[in-house]
Amino acid sequence: MPMVAKQDFFSKWLEIIKKSTSQQQYKREFIDMWLAQLNSCPANSTITPVWMLAILEQAGRTAGIPGRSxxxxPITSLAQNVIKYYWNSTVFFNLRQGSPTAPLRSIIQTIEQLAKRYQQSGHAPAMYHQAGLQEKFLALYLKCQxxxxxxxxxxxxxxxAPIFYTLPEQEEVINMPLLNLLALQENMNVCLAACHWRWAAILEKYNLAPRLLRKTVLSYQGAEPENAGKHLLRYLELENPSxxxxxxxxxxxxxxxxxxxLPWRYLCTEEIWNMVLAHKGCHSSRGEMPVEIEVARLEKRNRRLLLALENLTHNDQQAARLKQVVQEGLLRKYYQACQQQLS
Incomplete structure (x- = not known):
């Protein structure tokens, strides 16, 4: 092989190696940004991890097109994923997805209307893939979509946008760079696990205890933090000023x-419906599990506290959570579940 031909061959090979290395570096940085966005998303609504999960599902089904960068x-496909996720999580499992004032509420209400029609038709509760919504209620489903x-x-x-994709004007699509799509496909398991973990972490703020994710995190920090719940004093003193x-x-x-x-090691959280003003000695001298009369007294206290905070229940997370616990009788359910787990 002539010397010029050898030099030309090695020059082209080096270009290929450099290009491949550059692409791998870009993909790693993209995944780092993807995970950082999940970690920093607002904690009062599950819509961000659900949106990113919908993109991941579509990315797993999508193949690159030769010659396209x-x-x-289609946002329609992503919307179908979102409806599926929230149907299963909200309609079937009855999980709250965040603060009542979060923008997500408009989506939940739309899906709940579809669920109401489904239930009125006499259908038993079912997961999305078993419900046949598009076959049985096509017009209403399309409206929801x-x-x-x-x-x-x-x-x-x-x-x-524009970090992960671009949004062309007057088109109902997101345009994802091919390298971004490939990065998600190559790191699908990690990205899926991160989305589900973040979604679950937000759900734990608004749904039935015990909070297993929070327990896992706090297990590295030891026991209950000192002065836990002191930020709740202002609520409790409204009902108990003396x-x-x-x-x-x-x-x-x-x-x-x-x-x-109820024991902190079961709930692993501080919320006003379970917190009371008390002497340290009085608290430490009792057993870990409350007796029935204490639970009954706490239920009465919570009803009084709810009256004192009624004007806050629409825009305050603690007050909204108290209202949910009182109206749905959750304290009694928590108590029974706690007895079974810690007995």
């Missing part, structure tokens, strides 16, 4: 003077 993913599409396109999709001890009735002078009625 980006791939168009259109409303979810508009919400995603106007409110959710712009949040991750700072009477929940257990003995005498004034609590110590600060913060707070106690959990």
């Amino acid at each position: 980006d791939i168009a993913i 259109d409303e979810v599409c508009r919400f995603l396109q106007n409110h959710i999709a712009p949040q991750l 700072r009477s001890c929940f257990f003995c009735g005498q004034t609590v002078e110590e600060k913060p003077g707070l106690a959990h009625v």
Whole structure:
């Protein structure tokens, strides 16, 4: 082989290696940004991890087109994924997806309307893939899909553009660069696990205890944090301005003077419906599990506290959670579940 030909061959080979190395570096940086976005997404709504999960599902089904530098993913397809996820999570499993004031509420209400029609027709509760919504209620399903599409396109999709994809004007698609698509496909398991973990972490803030994810994280930090729940004093003192001890009735002078009625190691969280003002000695001298009369007294206290916070239940997470616990009788359910687990 002539010397010039050898030099030309090695020059082209080096270009290929450099290009491949550059692409791999880009993919790693893209996945790092994807995971960072998940980690920093708002904690009052599950829409961001659900949106990213919908993109992942479509990415797994999509093949690159020769000669194209980006791939168009229809928002309609993403909306169908979102409807499926929220049907299963909200309609079938009855899980709250975030704060009642979060923008996500409009999507949930749209899907709940579809569910109401489904239930009125006498159908038993079913997972999305078993419900046959598009066959049985096509017109209503398409209406739901259109409303979810508009919400995603106007409110959710712009949040991750142009880092992960672009949004062409007057087109109901996201254009994802081919390298981004390949990065997701090559790291699908990691990205799926991260989306599900983040979704579950947000769900734990608004749904039935025990909070297993939070327990896992806090297990590295040891026992209950010192002065846990002191930020809740302002709520409790509205109902108990004299700072009477929940257990003995005498004034609590110590600060913060707070106690959990149901054990912290079961709930692993601080919420006003389970927190009371109490002397440290009174709290430590009782057993870990409350007795029936304490639970009944806490139920009454929570109803009084709800009256004191009624004007906050629409825009305050603690007050909204208290209202949910009182109206759905969750304290009693938590107590029974706690007894079974810790007995």
